[in-house]
Amino acid sequence: MSETIVITSGKGGVGKTTTCANLGVALAIQGCKVVMVDADIGLRNLDVVMGLENRIVYDLVDVVEGYCRLRQALIKDKRVDGLFLLPAAQTKDKNAVSPEQMKELMMALKEEHDFVLVDCPAGIEQGFKNAIAGADSAVIVTTPEVSAVRDADRITGLLEASGFSKPELIINRLKPKMVARGDMMDIPDILDILAIDLVGVVPDDEYIVVSTNRGEPAVLQESSRAGQAYRNIARRLMGEQVPFMDLTEKESVWEKIKRMVKLG
Amino acid sequence: MLNWFGRKQAPKDVAKDRLRLVLMQDRLAVAPQTMEQMRDDVILAISKYVEIDRSGIEFTWKDIDRKRALVASIPVISVKRGGISNDRTAQRSY
Ligand SMILES: Nc1ncnc2c1ncn2[C@@H]1O[C@H](COP(=O)(O)OP(=O)(O)O)[C@@H](O)[C@H]1O
Numbered sequence: 001m002s003e004t005i006v007i008t009s010g011k012g013g014v015g016k017t018t019t020c021a022n023l024g025v026a027l028a029i030q031g032c033k034v035v036m037v038d039a040d041i042g043l044r045n046l047d048v049v050m051g052l053e054n055r056i057v058y059d060l061v062d063v064v065e066g067y068c069r070l071r072q073a074l075i076k077d078k079r080v081d082g083l084f085l086l087p088a089a090q091t092k093d094k095n096a097v098s099p100e101q102m103k104e105l106m107m108a109l110k111e112e113h114d115f116v117l118v119d120c121p122a123g124i125e126q127g128f129k130n131a132i133a134g135a136d137s138a139v140i141v142t143t144p145e146v147s148a149v150r151d152a153d154r155i156t157g158l159l160e161a162s163g164f165s166k167p168e169l170i171i172n173r174l175k176p177k178m179v180a181r182g183d184m185m186d187i188p189d190i191l192d193i194l195a196i197d198l199v200g201v202v203p204d205d206e207y208i209v210v211s212t213n214r215g216e217p218a219v220l221q222e223s224s225r226a227g228q229a230y231r232n233i234a235r236r237l238m239g240e241q242v243p244f245m246d247l248t249e250k251e252s253v254w255e256k257i258k259r260m261v262k263l264g
Numbered sequence: 265m266l267n268w269f270g271r272k273q274a275p276k277d278v279a280k281d282r283l284r285l286v287l288m289q290d291r292l293a294v295a296p297q298t299m300e301q302m303r304d305d306v307i308l309a310i311s312k313y314v315e316i317d318r319s320g321i322e323f324t325w326k327d328i329d330r331k332r333a334l335v336a337s338i339p340v341i342s343v344k345r346g347g348i349s350n351d352r353t354a355q356r357s358y
């Protein structure tokens with residue numbers, strides 16, 4: 001059975017594209033046939049995060065407008081078997097595509113792949129409506145910050161109103177040290193407020209920046225903590241029960257003293 | 265914002281409290297037209313029983329004890345006796 005999953009957030013810059021790229025690679029490593037769709041028309045990003053920007057010939061809008069065949073627009077990733085990217089158009093705007101056209105496109109992609117991952121643009125307008133149009137389920141990405149969690153709640157409401165029965169949450173960029181100090185909201189705090197199911201927690205990881213610079217998703221790097229978290233999420237999406245990573249980090253005695261002195 | 269050690273509330277707890285409030289507002293957000301319609305319906309219902317001063321009506325949301333409340337303040341000029349008691353008599357005489 002194949003599934004189309006849209007990766008959304010409401011707020012921009014919380015890690016949708018990073019999540020899409022890493023989950024795509026991780027699912028393909030697990031043996032799934034995967035296509036990642038960049039639905040951020042006019043602001044394409046997934047191609048550079050994946051390091052595939054030099055191989056684009058046709059894009060999503062070309063396919064929708066019948067300018068090329070779907071298969072011609074799919075870029076095959078040479079690092080992992082069974083991984084493809086359908087890039088967004090860079091020169092057109094969101095209104096170049098309608099939700100009906102997206103639905104049709106998703107149906108066609110589902111026939112040939114186990115997972116279709118849709119990278120959603122920020123916001124709640126046309127681009128969002130297009131991205132969710134053909135999706136079976138939704139993943140909402142948030143960071144542990146007030147504005148991102150607020151937008152995640154808004155998106156949850158909009159998704160539920162559009163018929164998504166159970167959107168799932170990814171908490172990205174958690175900083176265990178800040179959580180230990182009480183400076184950042186913890187996982188239970190966020191779940192308490194949002195009341196939706198958690199599918200994974202990704203720690204803040206400098207390696208994400210390195211991997212984005214290189215165009216090699218962190219999942220490909222064995223030692224990356226964020227990569228490990230994404231590998232776990234991929235297996236959960238495949239239906240496996242995978243225990244959550246222990247992200248707790250205690251403050252060192254020295255750090256604690258420094259903090260006390262500052263506060264005292 | 266100070267807890268019993270005289271320390272400031274942890275930033276994560278401030279975040280949580282603020283989020284709770286803002287989400288309560290977001291989730292209960294009602295379009296202005298809906299508010300107006302709701303107000304008119306309430307006035308209509310109440311006008312059957314009492315004569316009210318329409319110019320002095322206040323109809324707003326207030327946050328009371330972490331809960332959102334719809335608060336209506338409607339100045340009453342007099343109580344209408346006619347219609348209602350007639351209905352009652354009618355019921356009684358049955
Ligand atoms: N877990 C993480 N650790 C560190 N940096 C991250 C992490 N996730 C995302 N980032 C960084 O945050 C920025 C925004 O991420 P991106 O995936 O482009 O967000 P979005 O697609 O939601 O706008 C990027 O610079 C990315 O490298």
Ligand SMILES: [Mg+2]
Pocket residue numbers: 016017018040045119120121
């Ligand atoms: Mg993006």
